[in-house]
Amino acid sequence: ILIVDDEQLERNALKVIINKDINSIVEIEEAVNGREAIVKSRSFNPDIIFLDIKMPGINGIDAARTIRDSDSSVSIVFLTAYNQFEYAREAIDIGVSNFIIKPSSDSHILEVINKVITNIDNSRAEFIEKEDNEIRLNKASGYLENEFIYNLSVRGISEEKFESYLSFLELDFFSARAGISKLNYSTYPVHIDSSYQKHVLRKKTVFIIQNILTDIGLTTLFNMELSNIYFLVIKLKGSSINLDTLDISRLSIAISDEVKKTINLEVITSFGSIFKDPAESIKSFSRAKNNLVGEASLLSSVQQPSKADIFPFNLEIELEQGLLKGSRKEVLETYQHLCNWFNNSLLKYENKKRSIIELTTVLRHAVAYQQPDGICTVDDGDINEAMSAEVLLSGLNIFLNNLLEQTASVKNMENSPAIKSACRFIEDNFKQDITLEESATHCRLSSFYFSKLFKKSMGITFIDYLTNCRLREAKRLLESSNLSMKEISYEIGYSDPNYFTRVFKRIESISPTTYRSNKMLRSQ
Template identity: 30%
Template structure:
């Protein structure tokens, strides 16, 4: 509903305009009348109308002066100027204030209503654009937030393989062509451990400075674990010709420059994985960043290492362990106990092959594995927080046995979840989609409804139905659209909005892609049947 204020020093004119508008238009209403410019300014300040009918020639504060004052306090108010004087000077003066509508007294009913409809359409279109822009901003913020909270975590355990750089680009509103991982580590300067508040302050600082650090990349910050933070860099198309190492080095130098201005009781160390052109290879970049950081911590004088390829350094045995670790996590995620036992034996053998590995390093390796498993369980929506307690005095054999027992317990939990919950959750998700397909439905909103991780829900859809969440939603919407198109009483634009699309052109493209015909062609085909 749009509100209108009538301003005229002639009471008969005010009453006539009010009667015409209130009696002829449904979506607008006259909320007040003012006899002069001064009163108009007061009422505009109080009621904030959408449109003001403003007489130009009034005693005291005239219409032009009133427009100037009102626009100072609310530039969004639209004006329709009314005057008995058809002179260029009056028209020119109000046009300088951004006023586009100008009608003469006495005005016909048609002229008045057409002027209101033109201004109303302009206001509604502007509101629609603002809502769409806000929706885009909200979607972007939500996408980035989701990415920060879960996508990077999922990449670390290699549980997300279906998303492409094209899909990343759709989420972020830019064209993405490649990506890599940096692993940032906060190391204490003295013997004292870093406090939890130190780590959180550093993490918050990292979030705050991300916008000033990158130019040709999207910087997406992962979760803080202990004193390490993985950061995903997605490179835009404009950065294709930029040298990867030079770009990464520039980012690191900027990070160090900003870090040195703070007073953290620690030093910053950064391991960087290599650049990849396929999104599913980002997990490889992460493991390279892990290797780089481990090498870096053995050489305290270096601040960062870029691009340590697995198997290309003295860390080749460790690299093999990481590769087996990835396979082990995938087997656990699938709930495949035989594969878990087989791969775990390989995992143990990899450690045994390296005679120089001390017990404390084996312990550390297992602790890292348990952290990754915990993250994976969280992404699956499984509440299982227990981890085996490893005593400092225990030898490698005991650690291996405890690790195997823990893995078997985890696999059991995954199997229970898959058997008892996943099927029911998927059914619940499908019902929700079928009931809300006409709304602005998202993977995140459905996942929240069924209390699953968005990424696990996406994976379940692909595993169980052979299609992505978006494909399924599109299929439901197009099925309903095909049914509605048969009803020739509905316009194609109406049908577009009724099945959840906001852009008729986009709806038409999706419909044709799904059916082979445009909506209008499909409608014609139904007539001929």
């Protein structure tokens, strides 16, 4: 608190009251005139300033105006005599928090001080909550972006879900093109031996790609969880950029050159076909994977490799799809093709091993999305330590079989009593403010998997099932009790009666009041 008054007696009196009766931790500074108040406010940064209006030199009004220009958040309380109240309009324009008219009682001064402190506390709490919400929203957006790109590139996505993602991400989609960037970590000046180091380099590369594409008027979304960088180049509605005429080769070279220049790392970037229909997204990403072979010539320090020297990304896609379907036949057939490539490729053993390790990362992510807890428990086994092709390929075979077993256990779980348990939990607790997350925890499932499994088992979403339970009870109460709409709303788990009315009308096509009236007429 900064107390500004040219009368020592007034300053001392105010200090005594504050120190005696204000419970908050308070640090107090004093100023004897407007000029000193301006200087001290800059160094002391007060939360509250008690400012006498009538002072020699710069008066309180002018001092407040100057202080407000440099600190809009400070709370200013004017100390004023009865005959100085003509300054009230100017004070309001400056944005003062309150007035204390001299002479004033101790109780009134304390009332004003506590009111100002409460307002400050509330403002800070609102700011912190807003900041926390923004942080959570940014995190959620990041997770959603990763999941969105993963679904588009590996699993496919319905048009309805596609629109939901775009709505949350606030994107007015027109068309898009898949992109993949593969980082050659072996070209980095420092040896890369940890997943964290790779993550940092991927993040820096994403920043560079994003800047390049933003500069030409395109929007990008990225997946940072896979070994390669998967991204979507989006043309928004109303944009003048034409994806059809965009020089993809030149863009790939620009990305490669800028990454090399900025972080001294070589990277290959390829693009897929343009699509508007979300069902075509997998084809676009598959095309981008296949195009990595052609883009390999962009690496300045590497000669054009033969197709036998390039990792067969089409086999990666086939393994992902086989695992997601739980088809042991498809997975093992693709494994044999992969073994043929490994044995015939002219690449060094370490390079081929690195490709297999990256493949296991991609496949673990694919399987993790299908798991109840969102975690793939299968490890690499002997693959990381393998010193020969025989040991490595044998380890890959074991790894793939373990993945198949884990996906099979999930399919068996779809017929488990978990959802029956969830339904009982909802039936017993729908009057409370229960959430999907709480229900998933009750079943010991991840929220993502629980939501998916519930819809598949019950034919409706969790929220629709919960709503049906609540409205069934609401109709019973409307027919058999004299409870008000507000009381019924609280009774069935809704804290907002207006929301209850809107939900009831949306489901039943009539308001709860009309429903009750109709039932009463029929009974008569």
